[in-house]
Amino acid sequence: MNDQHTRTAAVAADLRVVLGQLLRRLRAQAEGSDLTKSQSAVLVRLEQGGPATATALANAEGMRPQSMAKIVRALEDAGLVTGSPDPADGRKTLLGLSEAAREEFRTGRRAKEDWLTRTIEAKLADAEIEQLAASIELLERIAQST
Template identity: 70%
Template sequence: MNGQQAPPTADTAKLAGELRVALAQLVRRLREQADGMDLTRSQSSVLLRLERDGAATATALARAEGVRPQSMAKIVRALEAAGLVGGAPDPKDRRKTLLSITEAAREEFRTGRLAKEDWLTRALDTTLSAAEIEQLASTADLLRRLAQSP
């Protein structure tokens, strides 16, 4: 290949639509499995970013999330009130506050992920044959690559 991709065919476009619907349904089912936190998408996104990337200032979070600083302040206040985020002075600049997730948030993530994985394991075992599970296992890397594509 010369770096250019061929335009999508009708089959590729159809597959894209089917994948979008199927993955959205799966994501909805997984979300249903985790009791506990009743957060907005913005709040969840901030928590996940702090978990993945580590402590950050509200200004850095606002920039990374693409929201106004005032909106981020509201999100952070709600997360602090829920005991999911805490702040500490930035050791490099004591005028700033570094926000990080609390142990309570870490525990919510652990239990939520376990509930989702338990449900998915049961669904795989009761819905698919051994051959289908093997086939699905071979697609996990392909889905990961798709999720990471530009």
């Protein structure tokens, strides 16, 4: 192995560790939810992709429709998901986020962004904030690679 490859491997390992720590800290800022990971994943999928049938959600999450039905039922009971007839096929139900779920997303994101803003301002000098801003483009390129 050459020196550059060794350095790149070390940077990759350090980046993975630091990003994991940062994600855990961000998650901690909006904790208080009793949702399972599967329930949270469904809510995120509905927020990002819009209304979907339970079958489409099950396929997207790689699970059986029966398992998805339990998740959807729990989310409906919690008032986070609502159903309406599918305009393309009235026999199906389109699931979407309730206003309560949308508000939880807004509140959770605000808490994370507020914590991150306060932390950046407290821990970094102006020049370091500029370095961080410049690194975001690089991280986006890495994240979007296949």
